Amino acid sequence: MTEPIIGILGAGKLGTTLARLSVQAGYRTLIANRHAVTELKWVIDTMAPGAVTVSAADLVAQANVIILAIPLSHVAALDAKTFAGKIVLDATNYWKEVDGTVNTISSFTQSSSEVVAAHLSQARVAKAFNHMGYHDLEIEVDRHPEARRAMAFATDDDTIRPTVRTVLTGFGFDPFDLGPLRFGLMLEPGSPLFGEAITTPEFQAKIDTLYDTPFGRKIVAARGERIR
Amino acid sequence: MTDKQYTFGLDTFGDVAFHDDGTQMTAAESLRQVVAEAKLADDLGIDLIALGEHHRSEFAISSPEIVLGAMAAVTKRIKLGTAVTVLSSDDPVRVFERFSTLHALSNGREQIMLGRGSFTESFPLYGFDLENYDGLFEEKIAMWADLLKGKPMNWEGKFTQKLTDTTVYPQLPAGETIDTTVGVGGSPESIIRAVYYGFPVVIAIIGGEPVRFKPYVDLYHKATQQFNKPDLPLGMHAHGIILDDAAEATAVGWEYIKAEMDRIGIDRGWAPMSRDRFEFEIDKGSYYVGTPEQVAQKIAKNMKTLDMSRFDLVYGTGGQLEHQRLATIRNYGERVIPRVKELLGGGAND
Ligand SMILES: NC(=O)c1ccc[n+]([C@@H]2O[C@H](COP(=O)([O-])OP(=O)(O)OC[C@H]3O[C@@H](n4cnc5c(N)ncnc54)[C@H](OP(=O)(O)O)[C@@H]3O)[C@@H](O)[C@H]2O)c1
Numbered sequence: 001m002t003e004p005i006i007g008i009l010g011a012g013k014l015g016t017t018l019a020r021l022s023v024q025a026g027y028r029t030l031i032a033n034r035h036a037v038t039e040l041k042w043v044i045d046t047m048a049p050g051a052v053t054v055s056a057a058d059l060v061a062q063a064n065v066i067i068l069a070i071p072l073s074h075v076a077a078l079d080a081k082t083f084a085g086k087i088v089l090d091a092t093n094y095w096k097e098v099d100g101t102v103n104t105i106s107s108f109t110q111s112s113s114e115v116v117a118a119h120l121s122q123a124r125v126a127k128a129f130n131h132m133g134y135h136d137l138e139i140e141v142d143r144h145p146e147a148r149r150a151m152a153f154a155t156d157d158d159t160i161r162p163t164v165r166t167v168l169t170g171f172g173f174d175p176f177d178l179g180p181l182r183f184g185l186m187l188e189p190g191s192p193l194f195g196e197a198i199t200t201p202e203f204q205a206k207i208d209t210l211y212d213t214p215f216g217r218k219i220v221a222a223r224g225e226r227i228r
Numbered sequence: 229m230t231d232k233q234y235t236f237g238l239d240t241f242g243d244v245a246f247h248d249d250g251t252q253m254t255a256a257e258s259l260r261q262v263v264a265e266a267k268l269a270d271d272l273g274i275d276l277i278a279l280g281e282h283h284r285s286e287f288a289i290s291s292p293e294i295v296l297g298a299m300a301a302v303t304k305r306i307k308l309g310t311a312v313t314v315l316s317s318d319d320p321v322r323v324f325e326r327f328s329t330l331h332a333l334s335n336g337r338e339q340i341m342l343g344r345g346s347f348t349e350s351f352p353l354y355g356f357d358l359e360n361y362d363g364l365f366e367e368k369i370a371m372w373a374d375l376l377k378g379k380p381m382n383w384e385g386k387f388t389q390k391l392t393d394t395t396v397y398p399q400l401p402a403g404e405t406i407d408t409t410v411g412v413g414g415s416p417e418s419i420i421r422a423v424y425y426g427f428p429v430v431i432a433i434i435g436g437e438p439v440r441f442k443p444y445v446d447l448y449h450k451a452t453q454q455f456n457k458p459d460l461p462l463g464m465h466a467h468g469i470i471l472d473d474a475a476e477a478t479a480v481g482w483e484y485i486k487a488e489m490d491r492i493g494i495d496r497g498w499a500p501m502s503r504d505r506f507e508f509e510i511d512k513g514s515y516y517v518g519t520p521e522q523v524a525q526k527i528a529k530n531m532k533t534l535d536m537s538r539f540d541l542v543y544g545t546g547g548q549l550e551h552q553r554l555a556t557i558r559n560y561g562e563r564v565i566p567r568v569k570e571l572l573g574g575g576a577n578d
Binding site for chain 2: 042048096100134138142198
């Protein structure tokens with residue numbers, strides 16, 4: 001594809017951090033939340049200079065790689081048809097404090113990114129940027145300029161794999177291809193992989209022992225398969 | 229920069245401490261220990277002591293104002309604060325009553341730091357729904373700002389009680405207020421909200437290179453312009469251990485700070501802290517662990533970089549032996565604070 005135009009939907013802890021990484025990577029970077037552009041612009045000009053504040057609708061129209069940095073429970077309200085053909089990097093997680101004490105959105109049989117992909121059915125969805133805390137995105141990039149941290153992604157759309165790799169690399173990470181979207185389950189909160197900012201060999205080693213853990217056993221019980 | 233007013237505080241979450249023989253204190257002993265430590269801090273001229281509020285086995289302090297009340301009786305000058313009061317799961321009216329009581333008993337030395345809190349135990353404990361985490365805080369901080377106006381309250385909210393021409397007692401003496409600050413982690417929204425209400429912010433910078441927080445500092449200053457507020461002071465809080473021997477300080481940190489981070493990590497699904505990350509935090513990151521000179525240099529450097537006027541050292545993290553806690557407090561008061569002031573007073577603005 002042509003040079004990615006990154007659109008970061010959500011301008012909170014994660015969104016503003018990713019905006020800085022995207023600008024550093026040299027991408028044209030758009031960012032939006034649900035507020036008026038004038039309310040967000042001064043915040044972005046201060047926190048992520050170089051990123052362009054736009055309305056959420058303009059962002060979806062203009063960006064070709066859209067990163068979802070909004071609460072998972074807000075995804076269902078997104079206007080799905082406007083996402084047709086877009087590459088969507090889903091960074092959302094089910095998070096009790098935000099999405100509710102009882103998870104009625106995702107489960108071990110339908111992981112959160114599968115829910116997102118089902119809603120944005122005409123978009124090309126990958127799960128990415130969800131397993132590292134927003135502080136660590138920058139701390140761990142600063143800390144190991146020589147040994148990049150693995151950023152896992154999962155998607156069912158082979159045509160977007162090269163772009164996803166390019167973007168993750170541009171942001172400062174070592175892309176780690178988990179395979180199909182449903183394998184993204186192993187990145188969700190509660191998994192031993194969640195919260196990890198480690199190198200690719202270390203990440204692989206953790207996957208290798210995942211099925212010795214209660215979370216891994218729950219995956220097998222629910223899915224009847226060992227994903228990867 | 230030389231005319232700047234600096235504040236140096238000591239913070240504790242009330243971690244249950246250890247006797248020098250290695251046995252753990254009871255929660256009751258720990259609470260009395262913290263009161264004695266406040267007395268020491270006061271004698272040393274430290275500006276402020278601030279207590280966390282937690283509702284879990286590792287921590288003894290769930291009712292900070294009562295502990296602060298005891299401290300008020302045995303101290304003279306030190307400010308008595310919280311870090312933080314989890315306003316979301318509390319009743320702002322009751323919080324006001326407790327702090328205006330503390331205001332009276334301490335002769336105006338109280339300070340409240342409002343926060344959403346990084347622990348969420350208080351929500352189910354007090355019967356609040358965690359999914360209202362944001363909404364509760366937003367509404368209650370607005371209510372708090374109203375309570376501080378000292379007029380009869382007219383209030384109607386979604387999560388809070390309706391008040392009609394209601395006065396809350398004890399009222400503050402005319403012209404006085406409850407010194408209010410807001411503790412934040414890394415949410416741009418929280419910083420903007422605090423400035424909107426005109427409350428100074430203290431940022432918890434507990435991991436990574438402090439310089440990374442520059443965007444938040446810039447946002448803070450920018451927000452004061454945006455909302456036409458006076459330039460409010462900005463502070464940071466971070467963990468530290470200050471001993472005469474750097475290797476010993478590191479060993480104590482590895483034993484206690486790491487243990488605490490790992491315990492919290494179990495609940496949150498984080499991996500245990502690696503030695504490599506721990507050492508990074510001491511060398512370049514956010515742990516102030518070492519000799520008085522090392523710690524002073526690091527505090528001064530980071531306060532300058534981030535243009536901070538307040539620094540709070542979190543001491544006693546993970547418990548620690550009584551003599552280790554006391555050594556940190558003494559070193560902080562006697563050697564680190566004067567040295568930081570000297571360093572800040574010297575080559576200003578570079
Ligand atoms: N924090 C982390 O370390 C981390 C790490 C990995 C993944 N995540 C995931 O990333 C997502 C964002 O987390 P966060 O911590 O950044 O939360 P946050 O600080 O609360 O930010 C959420 C942002 O989303 C915006 N927003 C909400 N609904 C929107 C919509 N329909 N359209 C556009 N903007 C919308 C909010 O702005 P308004 O409400 O003002 O519009 C806000 O700017 C969550 O799903 C979280 O699980 C977070």
